[in-house]
Amino acid sequence: MAGGRRSGSVALLRGMNVGGVTLPMPRLKELGEEAGLHSVRTYIASGNLIFASDEGEDAIRARLEQLIERELGRRIGVTVRTAGELADVLAANPFAQHPGNRTVAIFVDGPLTLDGLRHQADEQLELGKRAIYAWYPSGQAKTKLVIPAAKDGTARNMNTVAKLAELAAAAGA
Helix, strand or coil, rough: CCCCCEEEEEEEECCCEEEEEECCHHHHHHHHHEEEEEEEEECHHHHHCCCCCCHHHHHHHHHHHHHHHHHCCCCCCCEEEEHHHHHHHHHCCCCCCCCCCCEEEEECCCCCCCCCCCCCCEEEECCCCCCHHHHHECCCCCCECCCCHCCCCCEEEEEEEEEHHHHHHHCCC
């Protein structure tokens, strides 16, 4: 993102609007603007902030996490990906033949590993670049699967990833 050219990107908030953590999307948009981001918009109520910026992801992540913590009184993890990275996630999806609503990319900034999986039933997993792909044949709502490497990550189904890639590309145009 650095280098003076504005890039379309997405900030993915972890655990937003689930488990009692709520942040109205209009307020998230305002926080993005307060963070100095451009062409800011949100997509669905699960913590997806689309924007353009010429800053690096670490600076953007730190500023958004600080603003969101000030707003909510607790830390919410933020993962930042460019439009190009989201497009790459789509292209590399090893489960592309399966429905997009049952296949997810778990965006992880730390080490990627499938070590320590617990309660795996019919789910299938593959490691990607900065993402863990998971196919949930029986649906995500029914799974008991625990993926330790995903503890600080955030998941989006492939239908959402496709839309976010499209919106992020437009934001950077």
